[in-house]
Every structure is written in C-alpha cells, then in structure tokens.
Amino acid sequence: MKVTLQNLTKKYPSRNKKQPQDVIAVNDFTFEIPDGQLIGLLGPSGCGKSTTLNLLSGLQKPTSGRIFFGDDDVTDLPAENRGVGLVFQNYALYPHLTVKQNITFPLENRKGKDKLTKAQMAQMALDAAKLVQIETLMDRKPSELSGGQQQRVAIARALVKMPRILLLDEPLSNLDARLRLQTREEIRRIQRSTGITTIFVTHDQEEAMSISDLIVVMKDGVVQQIGKPQEVYDSPVNLFVAKFLGTPPINVFDGQVKDGKLFIGSEAVLEVPGVTGQPVTAAVRPEGFTLSESGALTCRLSGVEVMGRDISVISTHPDSQNAAIRSIISAENQVDPASAMVRFDLKPNKVFLFRKDTEARIRF
Numbered sequence: 378m379k380v381t382l383q384n385l386t387k388k389y390p391s392r393n394k395k396q397p398q399d400v401i402a403v404n405d406f407t408f409e410i411p412d413g414q415l416i417g418l419l420g421p422s423g424c425g426k427s428t429t430l431n432l433l434s435g436l437q438k439p440t441s442g443r444i445f446f447g448d449d450d451v452t453d454l455p456a457e458n459r460g461v462g463l464v465f466q467n468y469a470l471y472p473h474l475t476v477k478q479n480i481t482f483p484l485e486n487r488k489g490k491d492k493l494t495k496a497q498m499a500q501m502a503l504d505a506a507k508l509v510q511i512e513t514l515m516d517r518k519p520s521e522l523s524g525g526q527q528q529r530v531a532i533a534r535a536l537v538k539m540p541r542i543l544l545l546d547e548p549l550s551n552l553d554a555r556l557r558l559q560t561r562e563e564i565r566r567i568q569r570s571t572g573i574t575t576i577f578v579t580h581d582q583e584e585a586m587s588i589s590d591l592i593v594v595m596k597d598g599v600v601q602q603i604g605k606p607q608e609v610y611d612s613p614v615n616l617f618v619a620k621f622l623g624t625p626p627i628n629v630f631d632g633q634v635k636d637g638k639l640f641i642g643s644e645a646v647l648e649v650p651g652v653t654g655q656p657v658t659a660a661v662r663p664e665g666f667t668l669s670e671s672g673a674l675t676c677r678l679s680g681v682e683v684m685g686r687d688i689s690v691i692s693t694h695p696d697s698q699n700a701a702i703r704s705i706i707s708a709e710n711q712v713d714p715a716s717a718m719v720r721f722d723l724k725p726n727k728v729f730l731f732r733k734d735t736e737a738r739i740r741f
Contacts (some may be wrong), residue, residue: 378412378413378446378447378541378542378573378574379409379410379411379412379445379446379447379574380409380410380433380444380445380446380542380574380576381408381409381410381443381444381445382406382407382408382409382410382429382433382442382443382444383407383442383443383444383445384405384406384407384441384442384443385403385405385406385407385429385432385439385441385442385443385444386401386403386404386405386406386439386440386441386442387401387402387403387425387428387432387437387439387440387598388400388401388402388440389402401597401598402425402428402598403425403428403429403432403439403598404425404597404598404599405442405599406425406429406442406600408593408600408603410574410576410591411574411590411591412574413572413573413574414574414575414590414591415564415565415568415575415577415588415589415590416574416575416576416577416589416590416591416592416593417577417578417579417584417585417586417588417589417591417592417593417606418430418576418577418578418579418585418592418593418595419579419580419582419585419592419593419594419595419621420580420594420595420596420601420621421580421596421621422580423597424595424596424597424598425595425597425598425599426578426579426580426595427546427547427578428598429578429595430463430544430546430576430578432444433461433542433544433576434456434459434461434463434544435451435454435455435456435457435458435459435461436456436463438452438453439452446459446460446541446542447541459541459542460538460540460541460542461540461541461542461543461544462535462536462538462540462542462543462544462573463535463544463546464528464531464532464535464543464544464545464546464548465531465546465548466546466547466548466550466551467551468519468527468528468530468531468551469531470519470527470530470531470534471519472518472519472520473518474518474519475515475516475517475518476506476511476514476515476516476517476518476519476522476530477499477502477506477515477516479519479530479534480502480505480506480530480533480534480537481498481499481501481502481537482534483534483537483538484498484501484502484537484538485498501537502515502533502537503515504537505533505534505536505537506533508533508536508567508570508571509529509530509532509533509536509563509567510529510563511526511529511530511533514526514530523556524551524552524553524556525552525556525559525560528548528549528551528552528560529560529563531548532545532548532564532567536567536571536573540573541573541574542573542574542575542576543568543571543573543574543575543576544575544576544578545564545575545576545577545578546578547578547579547580548560548564548577549561549579549581549584550579550581557584561584561587561588562588564577564588565588577589582621582622582623582624583624585606586606586607586610586622587606589606590605591603591604591605591606592604592605592606592609594609594617594618594621594622596617601614601615601617601618602614602615602618609622610622610623611726613729613738614737614738615731615735615736615737615738616629616658616660616731616736617736619660619729619731620660623662623663625663625689625703625705626699626703627660627661627662627663627729628660628661628662628663628697628699628702628703628704629658629659629660629697629698629699630658630659630660630661630694630696630697630698631656631658631659631696631698632656632657632658632659632696632730633654633655633656633657634649634652634653634654634655634656634657634730635654636654637649637650637651637652639652639657639659639728639730641659641674641694641696642694642695642696644673644674644675645673646673646674646723647673647723647725647728648725649730649741650741651741652730652739652741655732655733656733657730657731657732657733657739658698658730658731658732658733658736659728659729659730659731660728660729660730660731661723661727661728661729662727662728663689663703663704663705664705664724664727665723665724665726665727665728666690666704666705666706666721666722666723666724667706667721667722667723667724668690668704668706668710668712668719668720668721669720669721669722670720671720672720672721672722673720673721673722673723674694674720674721674722674723675694675718675719675720676692676693676694676702676718676719676720676721677692677693677694677717677718677719678690678691678692678712678714678716678717678718678719679691679692679693679701680714681712681714683708684708685708686707686708687705687706687707687708688705688706688707688708688710688712689703689704689705690703690704690705690706690712690719691703691704692704692719704721
C-alpha cells in the first residue's frame with residue numbers, strides 16, 4: 378500500500394503565556410512512501426517522528442495537510458477504520474490474557490460480514506504466531522515471557538488483522554543490545570515476507586540504517602533528508618544529518634578555504650576545487666583518515682584502542698569541535714602509543730564541508 382503525505386502539519390497551542398505562539402511538532406511534511414517498503418523515521422527526541430506516526434494511525438488529527446493510503450484520503454477517517462497495525466514502545470499487552478487471546482483480540486470486534494468464527498480466529502492467530510515464531514507460547518501470559526517474546530506477541534497482534542500499513546513506535550528501546558539486534562532482523566524478515574508497507578520510528582540511527590529501505594531524518598518537526606541509508610550517510614545535505622548519522626560520530630573541525638585548499642589550523646589538508654574562499658565547518662568520518670608519517674593533518678595522540686580488525690586512534694586538535702577525534706584505521710597499521718603526535722591524510726569522499734551560517738553542504 379502506497380502512503381502519501383501532503384503538506385502534513387501538526388501544531389499544538391503553547392502553554393507558555395510569555396510565548397503564546399503555537400508549537401509546531403510536524404511542519405509541512407510531504408513524502409510518498411512506496412508500496413511494500415520499510416521506512417525508518419529517524420531523529421532525536423522531540424523531532425516529530427512519533428507525532429507523524431500518530432497522524433498516520435489516526436490517533437491524532439493534523440492541523441493541515443492530507444494523508445492518502447493508496448488513492449483513499451484517510452485524513453478524517455477514524456483510527457479503527459484505517460486498517461492500520463500499531464506496535465507501541467511498551468507493547469501494551471493485556472496481562473490477564475494468554476498470548477493466543479492477545480493476538481485474537483483485534484479479530485473479536487469484527488461485525489457483520491467481517492465477523493469470524495472461533496475456529497477462523499484461532500487459525501489466523503496461529504498463522505500470525507508462526508510468522509513471528511512464538512507458536513509454542515500460545516498458552517502463556519505476558520508475565521511469563523521475555524521482553525523479546527512480548528515484542529513478538531505485539532507484532533503478531535498487529536499483523537493478525539492483515540493491516541494495510543504497519544506502524545512501529547520505537548519497538549526495540551526496551552530490549553537489551555543483543556536482543557535488539559536479533560529482533561530488528563526479525564522485523565525485517567517479517568516485513569519482507571508479508572510485503573506490508575511499514576513505518577518504523579526510532580532515535581537509534583544504527584537500527585534505522587540497518588533495516589530500512591529509506592530513512593527520513595527529522596529535526597524540530599522538519600524533514601532534513603530522505604534517501605537510502607547508505608546514500609544519506611555518504612552524502613548528508615547539512616551538518617545536522619552528518620553529525621546525527623554514524624558511530625563513532627563524525628569528527629568536526631573549524632576550517633578555512635583559501636586558494637582552493639581546505640586549511641585546518643595552519644595546515645592545508647585537502648584540495649577542494651571550486652569552493653570560494655570562506656570560513657567553513659569541515660566534517661570527517663572516522664574511516665576518512667589514512668595514517669601517514671608525512672600526513673597533512675597533525676593531531677596530538679591521546680590513545681589507541683585495538684578493536685580486532687580495526688584500530689581506533691584517539692587524538693585532539695585545537696580546531697576540533699569534538700572533545701576527542703576518533704580515527705578508524707586498519708589493524709595492519711602500527712601506532713606507537715608513546716608518540717606525542719600522529720599525522721593523517723584525509724580521504725576526499727569522507728570529508729564534507731558546510732557553510733558556517735546555514736550549515737548547508739558545500740560540494741566540491
């Protein structure tokens with residue numbers, strides 16, 4: 378099911394008497410979500426991603442704009458009539474019901490020609506449970522399940538009614554690191570096997586990048602960039618996107634462009650043809666450093682962390698905006714931890730320049 382958002386806006390009245398202007402949670406969001414894809418809504422807390430999900434589900438009404446499921450305008454349609462499956466952050470399972478009863482619950486409210494027999498409901502619940510691999514847990518109560526198992530029950534309950542759209546609101550935030558990894562892989566498997574258009578809200582950029590077909594990066598209710606995860610990582614449109622994506626985070630420097638060269642401090646570290654002379658913010662991905670005895674960028678060495686196949690070189694620089702610069706290099710390199718200084722060359726495709734005033738990307 379294709380989902381289209383047209384100039385979607387959600388405003389809340391301000392509770393601050395000194396600043397009476399409305400609070401804009403989602404600001405003029407326009408986007409067409411392709412049929413059968415998994416979309417990650419990504420951004421820090423308060424960026425508007427959960428509000429967008431609530432607008433899609435019908436739990437909230439937009440201040441302006443339209444929402445289409447396929448060719449159907451569902452903007453004013455009640456939540457129960459939209460055919461949406463919603464999985465909440467806290468799972469919202471009924472503690473007094475078994476797994477089977479929790480999964481079947483959405484089917485029991487069907488009336489008229491859509492009403493199902495108990496046998497039909499039991500079969501549909503079993504099919505949904507098999508999809509998320511919990512068919513052996515049908516007689517247990519939620520309190521007898523692990524966090525990951527409860528999450529699967531919540532997903533099965535959302536899937537059992539064969540929704541047109543599946544909405545996931547930070548579904549992995551309550552799980553430990555290992556279980557998060559396993560469950561996000563399961564979500565991707567389930568989405569591919571069902572072909573249901575899925576919107577996945579998270580503040581964890583690693584989660585969004587690992588399973589999404591497209592990611593939507595948001596800040597203060599405004600969409601910053603939409604694209605395939607790797608494309609957004611490799612080509613951020615502004616400094617916010619560059620800083621938000623990536624682990625370890627991108628290294629940011631105060632720089633100056635002079636005569637077609639990028640200077641960090643007094644050192645000319647990179648040729649940047651076509652860029653006019655100006656102060657800039659230069660950002661370098663951790664993997665954008667090449668260790669070299671004659672490297673263009675000189676940093677003060679703070680430490681070396683061995684991570685198996687890679688080495689993380691930790692250093693500082695007077696013009697760095699980061700407290701520490703993290704450079705990821707191959708473990709084949711030898712770094713003397715006793716050295717006072719370390720020198721790098723920079724990989725041009727891992728260096729991004731941004732305007733000082735607007736933080737927009739300067740391409741070279």
